[in-house]
Amino acid sequence: MVKILFRDKEWELQAGMTVRDAILKVGLDPQAVLAVRDGKLINEATILKNGDTIRLIAVISGG
C-alpha cells in the first residue's frame, strides 16, 4: 500500500499507480499540488511502490 498525506488528511492506495493517478484518485488537481517522497520532489509519472509515503503540497497561495 501507499500512504498519501495532504494537510490533515490521509489516504491509503494500491501501489503501482503513477503520482498523477494517485492525485486524481484522492480528488485533487495535479496542477495544484506537488508530490514529495522522503523529502524529495518527484515527478507526476513516478510509479508508486509498496511502503511509499507521499506528501502532497498545495501550490496555490494567496494573501
Added chain:
Amino acid sequence: MKCRKCGAVAVINMRQHKLALCDEHFLEWIPQQTQRAIRKYRMFGPRDRILVAVSGGKDSLSLWDVLLRLGYQAEGLYIHLGIDSGGYSDSSLEYVERFAAAREGARFRVVDVKAEYGQSVPELARRTHRGRKPCALCGLVKRYIMNRVAYEGGYDAIATGHNLDDEVAVLMQNTLRWQTGYLARQAPVLPSTHPKLARKVKPFVRLYERETAAYAIVRGIEYIYDECPYAVGSTTNFYKELLNQLEGRSPGAKLGFYLSFLEAKRQGAFSQTKEALELNECEKCGQPTTAPGLCAFCRLWER
C-alpha cells in the same frame, strides 16, 4: 520521466514548455527564466538596489533567493501585519529570519504596523468596519509601507513575488468585468510616475505557481505552507482553481492568456483608457496620492 538536459530522473514536468528537468537543471532554469524576464521587461539593472517584499511564503522567499543568486543587491522588507490567527504573522516572520540567517548578505528590515502606527491590520479593519475581509485594506497598508521604505531607503525598485498564476487570476477577474482601467495598468513593471513613487516589478511573472513552489522545495527553502487566514476561500483562489482546470485540459492556456494579453496591450489595447493620474503629495506624510489633502493611508488613522 527523464531530464531533457542530462537524462537523470526529472523532478518536474512543465507541460506548457514540454520540458522535464532534474533537480540540478531545474535550479539552473528558474534563475535563467527570471533573468530573462528582468531583461525583457527592463525591470532593473545590475547596479540597482532592489527592495524585495517578503512574506515568508514560497514566492517571495524564492524570489529573494534567485535575485541573490543572480548577484543583485536585493534586500528584504517584512511587513508585520499583526495577523494573530494561529500566530500567522509571527510564524511568517520566523521563516524570513531563518532564510536570512542561512544566507550571507541577506539583509532585511521589519516594519511592525502595530508598533509603528498603533493598530494591527485586523484591529484597523475592525475599527474602520472592514473586519470580515480586510484584504483591500491590507493591500493599501502594504503598498504604502513598501513605497515609503523604498523612497526613504533610496531603493530603485520594489520586487514582489507575484507569479503567472497570480497575474492570470487577476486578468481573468478584470476581463470578466471588463475593468479596462485595471487592465490598462496590469503589467510586469509598474513604472514610477512620481519622484516619491517607487517602480514596482514582478520578476516571477512568467513562472507558474507550481514552479515557484517546486523551486522552494528543491532548493530547501522552508516557507509558510499555510496561506493567510483571510485569503482562504478568496475569489482569486477560486479563479486560480478554474484556470488550473483549463490548464489541465489545455497545457499552456494560462501562459498563452497572459502573453497574448501583454501582446494586445503592446499593440495598443486599452491605451485609450490609460489616463495619466495627477499625483499630489499627502499633507501629513508627503507620500504621493491622487486625492488632494490626506492620502488614503493617513485617512485610515484619522477616523
